[in-house]
Amino acid sequence: MSFRDESDDGHLRKPLLHTGSWYRMGSRQSSMMGSSQAIRDSSISVLACVLIVALGPIQFGFTCGYSSPTQAAISNDLQLTVSEFSLFGSLSNVGAMVGAIASGQIAEYIGRKGSLMIAAIPNIIGWLAISFAKDSSFLYMGRLLEGFGVGIISYTVPVYIAEISPQNMRGGLGSVNQLAVTIGIMLSYLLGLFVNWRVLAVLGTLPCLVLIPGLFFIPESPRWLAKMGMTEDFEVSLQVLRGFETDISVEVNDIKRSVASTSRTTAIRFRDLKHRRYWFPLMIGIGLLVLQQLSGTNGVLFYSSTIFESAGISSSNAATFGLGAVQVIATAVSTWLVDKTGRRILLIISSTGMTFSLFVVAVSFFVKGFVADDSTLYSISGILSLVGVVGMIIAFSLGMGPIPWIIMSEILPIKIKGLAGSVATLANWFIAWVVTMTAPLLLSWSSGGTFTLYMLMCALTLAFAAILVPETKGKTLEEIQLSFR
Incomplete structure (x- = not known):
């Protein structure tokens, strides 16, 4: 839908995707100003999306770091042996393996945003189970649920960031995933110095409680939409991410060609x-x-x-x-x-x-x-x-x-x-x-x-x-x- 054309006086005209109306690009100076404005709009849109989904890796890091400052207190309050607490710590990895197995298919069938929504729910339930635990069974169940959510997050967030980012920003924005993980670890260490383990578990729900409503304000991955055949939604999503003043025709065509070349055979076979x-x-x-x-x-x-x-x-x-x-x-x-x-x-x-x-x-x-x-x-x-x-x-x-x-x-x-x-x-x-x-x-x-x-x-x-x-x-x-x- 987005394309380029020339008017009689040689100036470039371009349709705005969201209105369908024409505007003229006048002088060289105004073209450069429009281009720089579009780059700023694109950067702001994509950065906002990345900061919202980065709440998932913060949750990831908080889960990883939680067991370190709480070991002595949990062991004393619930009378856990060293081996029982070690099992508690390792169960997040077990849950994450289960989540990892499901993550790719969930993200493919219901989208990147939908999979993050699914991941947030067991994380919240898991933290609450740990916070109200009276014995090891609730601890173990909560840790498994957290791990399951983290396993989905660990795949989906970097894929979503890579698919929405402009090529010149993709590396830096992709690194925000790991940066958010380290921030989550550091926060669990820091807060663990001042609050008890039950309160710390309740605080662990906050990233996902903010993530769920935040997902309603960001677009779905345009590449996933294109793969699913949602052509109009795909172009709208890409236009929102790149800014309404940006010509997205080249990127649209590249994505369409890539999707078309990989869609001839619907299923991957081992051969x-x-x-x-x-x-x-x-x-x-x-x-x-x-x-x-x-x-x-x-x-x-x-x-x-x-x-x-x-x-x-x-x-x-x-x-x-x-x-x-x-x-x-x-x-x-x-x-x-x-x-x-x-x-x-x-x-x-x-x-x-x-x-x-x-x-x-x-x-x-x-x-x-x-x-x-x-x-x-x-x-x-x-x-x-x-x-x-x-x-x-x-x-x-x-x-x-x-x-x-x-x-x-x-x-x-x-x-x-x-x-x-x-x-x-x-x-x-x-x-x-x-x-x-x-x-x-x-x-x-x-x-x-x-x-x-x-x-x-x-x-x-x-x-x-x-x-x-x-x-x-x-x-x-x-x-x-x-x-x-």
């Missing part, structure tokens, strides 16, 4: 995966999300209090909050950098920094095993382990935290996005659960050996990023799909 345009992006998407967890970041974060104590820091909860604040700042820097430097280079820098930092941590623990507890070398080793952990978190937040989710949402072909996205998200949550469950066992076996294993995984990630991961900076989603053909 189709032998084609490079399917197996290669699927391998990269799953590989990055698996390596993100195999780096051991969850193990380091969940058991950082032990490292802080060994470094001589008395208030481990305050130190954990400080680590969360560092993670937020570093992720914010990544949000600013990702569209300037590119995804691939940040992945390489991030995995290199993580490898070096974990080498420092591993060496410090090996040294501590051979020296006396009251020696100067022992104290220096404790400080080095602390520096290494902080360095690892900074390096992770710069690249391996946000970028695997961005790349997954960018490179998966629209034909297999639902199925492949579910598989990639499930793999991420399964490995997260494995790392979380095995970290205490590995640390009791050998702290230095544990961090050496994590270091080797980071070195493998460096090789994977340098050799296989393509650069997607500055390309439309349609151009990225074309490159795999």
Whole structure:
């Protein structure tokens, strides 16, 4: 419906999508002013949408961080053993795996907004179940429900952001997903210092209570609408996102061609995966999300209090909050950098920094095993382990935290996005659960050996990023799909 034409005097005319009326583009100066105004309108519209759906990842982070400041209080009030509380902490990962399996199909059949609405409801019920729990059964049920909602959120939000963002802003806006997760973790640490665990659980409902009404004020993903054949809604959604003064004809045609080329066969078959345009992006998407967890970041974060104590820091909860604040700042820097430097280079820098930092941590623990507890070398080793952990978190937040989710949402072909996205998200949550469950066992076996294993995984990630991961900076989603053909 949007197209370009010339008037008799050579000036360009363009129809406004929402009114169908004509206007004239006069002088070069007014054209430039209109263009800059359209860019501002587009930025504001898309940013507003991203900030609303970012409430989902804040919920995600709050769920991840909740168990850290509440362990002692919940265990004392409900008489839980260490193993019972460990089960409580890990059940969110189990619920997230179930949510991940369903996430792709839910997002494909009822849309990105509809799937976020569905995800918000079990999160609210789960937090309330935990808040009013009188025994472990309500705790477990609430944690499973939270995890289910988080599993859907972890797939849907990055996909929605990627599908609504202009190509020059997609990386930075995509990084907001991980930034919101880190903010949620930090908030749970901070509020956990001042309120009891029941009140903290009630506060956990707030992101989703705001998200549900917020979803009514933002447009659905135009690419999903186009795929579902809702042509008029698709163009209206895209026009709202890009601004009413913007000519969207080129982007409309690109999306239509992309959807048409992938709609000739309605279902993906396993034999189709032998084609490079399917197996290669699927391998990269799953590989990055698996390596993100195999780096051991969850193990380091969940058991950082032990490292802080060994470094001589008395208030481990305050130190954990400080680590969360560092993670937020570093992720914010990544949000600013990702569209300037590119995804691939940040992945390489991030995995290199993580490898070096974990080498420092591993060496410090090996040294501590051979020296006396009251020696100067022992104290220096404790400080080095602390520096290494902080360095690892900074390096992770710069690249391996946000970028695997961005790349997954960018490179998966629209034909297999639902199925492949579910598989990639499930793999991420399964490995997260494995790392979380095995970290205490590995640390009791050998702290230095544990961090050496994590270091080797980071070195493998460096090789994977340098050799296989393509650069997607500055390309439309349609151009990225074309490159795999």
